[in-house]
Amino acid sequence: MLYAVLAGFAGAGIAPLAHRALGRASGWVLAAIPLALTLYFASFLPAVSAGEVIRWSRAWVPSLGVVLSFELDGLGLIFALLISGIGTLIVVYAGGYLAGDPKLGRLYALLLAFMASMLGLVLSANLILLFVFWELTSITSYLLIGHKHESEKARKAALQALLVTVTGGLALLAGLLLLGIAGDSFDLPLLVARRDLIAAHPLYPAIVLLVAAGAFTKSAQMPLHFWLPGAMEAPTPVSAYLHSATMVKAGVFLLARLAPLLAGSVLWYGLLVGFGTLTMVVSAFLATQQTDLKRVLAYTTVSALGTLTMLIGLGTPAALKAAVVLVGAHALYKAALFMVAGIVDHKTGTRDILRLSGLRTALPITTVGAGLAALSAGGLVPFSGFLAKETTYAALIEFPWLLAASVLANAFGMLVALVVGWRIFTGESQVIPDDPGPVPVALWQGPLLLGIAGLLLGVFGWMGEGIVAHAASDMAGQRVPVKLALWQGFEFEALLALGLSVFTLLLGLAFYKAHGLLLRLATSLDWLYQRGPYRLFDLGLAAFVSLAKWQTQILQHGxxxxxxxxxxxxxxxxxxxxxxxxxxxxxxxxxxxxxxxxxxxxxxxxxxxxxxxxxxxxxxxxxxxxxxxxxxxxxxxxxxxxxxxxxxxxxxxxxxxxxxxxxxxxxxxxxxxxxxxxxxxxxxxxxxxxxxxxxxxxxxxSGASRVSGFFAEQSVPAAMGRNVVNVILVDFRSLDTLGEVVVLVVAALGVFALLKLRPEGEAH
Amino acid sequence: MFSLILSTTARAIMPLTLVFSVYLLMRGHNAPGGGFVGGLIAAVAFAIASLADGVATARRALVVDPRRLMAVGLALALASGFGGVAAGQPFLTGQWAEVMVPVVGKIGTPLVFDVGVYLAVLGVSLTMLFALSEED
CATH class of the missing domain: 1.20.950 (Fumarate Reductase Cytochrome B subunit)
Known part of the structure; x- marks a missing residue:
């Protein structure tokens, strides 16, 4: 399993070379790597659906309890399949979308490296290992958002995303270390077995707060959501992959992973349900205030992430089941819709929903893909989005306020689905200036395949019952029965959920009629939006930079x-x-x-x-x-x-x-x-x-001499060398030596840069 | 300022110094020496060449850019660490082959690591040295 994770990194290594050698076909060839991984993970479906958990482990830093240990359970498998499956389509899509871009090779490399990090994250069974992959996703995300690094906006958005997620990462690291102290291990299955010990530990509140902070930054919960709409500066393949289907779900995944350990307290419940619900409703509303296609989709993504956080926070078997179904359904339709946005942008040169109409003649196949995805996003029968909405409503029946909030958010979502899947494709055909010609297969295959997948998973939902049941059971710590069918029977709860679905649909249609009104509201509320949390972030960052400048002037006078x-x-x-x-x-x-x-x-x-x-x-x-x-x-x-x-x-x-x-x-x-x-x-x-x-x-x-005694004794038997000094350098303490060599190299590069590199045109 | 005596001596000394540095590297595990000091001695050889015949000559004698040496050395040291991983042990755990080679002794990943250190130290010293001594 380690090799499955590392395969992506290896692929990242060869991607630029492969791209140079293969040229235009490179996307199709490189997609073989994620495709192979998808098939590999899919081969575990029968075993994992039957309740098996596949483990693989090897020592890494045994003295610190850090083990390369991976675990493929229901939850991990669903995520792994989404990551590698959507990754396959994205690599092909990126090849079409950025054809001719000189940095395409680099983009492939980063996409594959990101995929490998994400796979590592969802398969880790060791907290430290999980954290390493978590940070790797932040870094690859930073580089991917900043793909167009000549653009100042892209650089700023990348930095903002990095700072927010890495600050959260720092909190998460502290939380995981405290968790390791409280449970006396970094091994996840072992920690689950010690959950009572952890719940009673005095560090428990700190652990929950820190872990939640990490998860909330990554999964863009309010008020830390602002980096995600900003991240739309990234090329569309990146937005579709990282910022809708996979990376932003990492925070939700973390909460799901740690739910069996940490759930059950008022603190956990309050944090997750509170922030989750707030995010769900407010960002669903904010989505209706945007005119940029990608930003509209970004805000609905934030809303879905809020719903997921809320469901995990509730922690009832029904809620966890709904969370699993929503993760899958949302990844499929949202990635498809992002790809559609990319195609529209590619074709027409604009993403402004007010300037787009009648695209069905120019983009016939894309229209089909967009329609399928939008129907799923709107939660219509018989799409997987419908199953997600039904299970969510069924889970919320005991909580009327949350149910109302969810209906409202879903109605806003319905409006967005109509805008993206209906409004821009119907109406009068517009004249397209600088038409780049017909859309290549590489571009339209993604939304079409994902749209069809969303339909098939809805119709044949019962086939996924086993895996969903195990994923939900992994989170709940108990058996969760799962029945996924479009028609749930005549029970009261099922009928109520169905009724609410119809009501959501009608409410969504009403909102759609009032879309113009909502957009006028956006103009009059502009003063408020200019003062959002991102503004606070900017001010804070500026203050931090001037503080740094001030202290630098005092200490580093030259x-x-x-x-x-x-x-x-x-x-x-x-x-x-x-x-x-x-x-x-x-x-x-x-x-x-x-x-x-x-x-x-x-x-x-x-x-x-x-x-x-x-x-x-x-x-x-x-x-x-x-x-x-x-x-x-x-x-x-x-x-x-x-x-x-x-x-x-x-x-x-x-x-x-x-x-x-x-x-x-x-x-x-x-x-x-x-x-x-x-x-x-x-x-x-x-x-x-x-x-x-x-x-x-x-x-x-006297302590020093004890160590040297050990080294002298062990030099020949353990390290095959009679020169103790050298043995210490290259064997006993080789990690230190490695670090020192790195320092030397950095110093040499510094000297070189100071002496040799000058801005162009500057005299010596 | 070219000195015929220095130039002639340097040409005689340089190969000897280089052989000596490699000798130090190879025997380092069992007798005084090792990659660090070996790399420094090799750097001294090129330093003398650059003083005697100029940096350009020293650069030509080195054939590759010293910055590339740093990268290769670092990569080699890092790669040697994965020998342990491949054998199911922690990163950087030494792996040994059961062959004896004269001067070197047993062959194992720590030797590869040391070669990496040698190249990196040589690269670092010469990167600095060349950068300082070149007019641009």
């Missing part, structure tokens, strides 16, 4: 000598602490010192004195080299040949580099006053004293 001064002076208090009586430094004991070492120290001291007194830079550098060589010889005489060897090499290189730098400096002059030099001397001497005390303190700690 004088290297004062930087060093600041660092050294900050260290001095440590020296005071160490020098105090009773610190581990005292009593100082000295070992025997031989003649050779004494002579070396004398040489080092003499070189130091020379460096300070000479007025030739070259001589000073040579003197410093002398100090370094003396220290290296000291290492050698105390039996550290590796250290000595390295020190020799470093000294030689630094002298060479110094010479090269000095070569460029102006003539030597005395620029400091006597008092300044005295101050520097005092600070330098104190710094030396602090270092001495630190070394003495380190010597007196």
């Amino acid at each position: 004088y290297l000598r004062y930087y060093i001064l600041t660092v050294v002076v900050t260290l001095l208090p440590i020296g005071v602490l160490l020098a105090a009586p009773g610190s581990p430094v005292w009593p100082v004991t000295f070992g025997p010192v031989g003649l050779f070492e004494t002579a070396l120290v004398a040489v080092v001291l003499a070189s130091t004195a020379f460096v300070m007194s000479t007025d030739s830079r070259m001589a000073a550098v040579a003197g410093l080299g002398g100090v370094g060589y003396g220290v290296a010889l000291l290492y050698l005489s105390y039996g550290a040949p590796d250290l000595a060897l390295t020190q020799f090499a470093i000294e030689t290189l630094s002298v060479v580099i110094f010479v090269l730098v000095l070569y460029r400096l102006p003539e030597f002059r005395v620029l400091t006053t006597r008092a300044q030099r005295l101050r520097d001397a005092v600070i330098a001497t104190s710094a030396g004293a602090v270092m001495t005390l630190l070394v003495l303190a380190a010597q007196s700690q």
Whole structure:
């Protein structure tokens, strides 16, 4: 299963090359990767529907309880199928939509990397692993929204989405770590077994708040929803994939995953139902206030996410069942509608719903796809959207207020479905300026296939009963019976739900008649919309940036000598602490010192004195080299040949580099006053004293020697090397070494950038 | 300022220094040496060449761009870590083949890691050195 997840990353690696080699057909070829994954996951359908859970695990960082462990259960499988299935269509669609875009190869790579991250997220059975994939989806989303990075709007939207979701990610990390502490494990199945322990833990409220914060940012719950409409700056394939069908559901998925652990408290219930309901209604209304096709769809997506959050918060078996059905139905019709919006934009060059009409003649096949998807979105018989709406109403019957809210939101949704699926395609055919010609297969296949899928899943809903039942049971922690049929029989609840559906339909039609009125309302409410949460975000960000500028001006003034001064002076208090009586430094004991070492120290001291007194830079550098060589010889005489060897090499290189730098400096002059030099001397001497005390303190700690004993013992048997220093570097502590090498590389790139890269036209 | 003596000596010393650096790298696991110091010594070889015959000559002698060396070294070190993953152990766990090679000793992923460090350190030092010493 690890390889299934990694396959997407591997595909991302080869995508740009494949695109270069294949040209126009690249989308169709690259779609083979998600298609293969879809078939792979589909092969588990019978087993998982029968109640089996497929597990796969391997150690990663065992000492921290981080395990590469994946789990394919009902919930995970539904998401995995949606991600890889819709991913297949999106890759093909992207190939048609962005044909000729020089950055298409990069887009493929990012789409596949995103898909792999998302698959990892829904299959993880370890909290830390889940978090890693969670962050990967945020990062790939950032890069995808900023695809048109020449456009300032796109960059701003990408940054906004990143900041909001990553801040939530930070909260989530804290929440997951606390959860790990409360349950004493990061393993999800194990934690589910310890749910009572977690519910009684004093950290429980903090865990719920932090996890909810993470989920709400990702799934765009109000008032943190604003990044999602902004993210519509992304190319349409990205909006259709990430910002309707998959990534934004990650937050909902997280809540669903953790529901068996965390549900059952007033806090959980209140947070999820409260914010979910608010989001559901308000954003459904806001959707009617937009004229940009993609933004209209974005707001209805936010509304659906609110509904899902509310249903998971309710936590009754019926509500969880409805959540699962809605996830599937919504992903199918919303991705299709986004693709339709993309085609319309592609064909006509506008997404303004007021300027579009009569597109059925220009876009015949798209009209069919759009119609099917819109019928599902409107919740009409016999589409899967109908099943979603029916199950939702049935789940809300005990909660009249929520039911009313849901009917209202669905009626607004109905209006949007009519606008997207009816209004722009009917009426007078418009003249299309700069017609790019007939829409290629790559574009219309997506909405058409998804529209048909939405229809088939509605008609043959009973085929999915097994998997939906298991997904809902995974969340509920108990068996949830599921019956998915268009006709639920003559029971009171079923009839009431059906009646409400008819009422929703009529209300939606009424809203459609009043659409012009609603849009006029939008103009008069514009002053309010200009003051939405995104404005607050902008102001906060601006304040943060000016704070950063202010502190940078104070601390980073550009004088290297004062930087060093600041660092050294900050260290001095440590020296005071160490020098105090009773610190581990005292009593100082000295070992025997031989003649050779004494002579070396004398040489080092003499070189130091020379460096300070000479007025030739070259001589000073040579003197410093002398100090370094003396220290290296000291290492050698105390039996550290590796250290000595390295020190020799470093000294030689630094002298060479110094010479090269000095070569460029102006003539030597005395620029400091006597008092300044005295101050520097005092600070330098104190710094030396602090270092001495630190070394003495380190010597007196016995812990260090225990570790070195272990290394010395284990070097040959465990790491096959007799040179302990090297064994520590490349084996025992190789992760540290890897980190250090990365730091070196970054530093070298920094030096290179400072010296070599200049804005064009600027003189040296 | 070209010096015939320095140039001639540098040409004699450079191959020796490079061989020595590789020797240090290879025997590092069992005797003083290793990728870090090996990379530094190799950098010294090119530093001497650049002082004696100019940066352009040193660059030609290196054949590849030092920045590419950094990337390759880092990738190699990273890749060696996946040996452990492939064997079902944590990332960076050393994997050993049962063959003995003179000077090197046993062959295993830590050696690959060390080669990566060698290349990265060489690349880092020379990137800085060349950047500082080139007029542009």
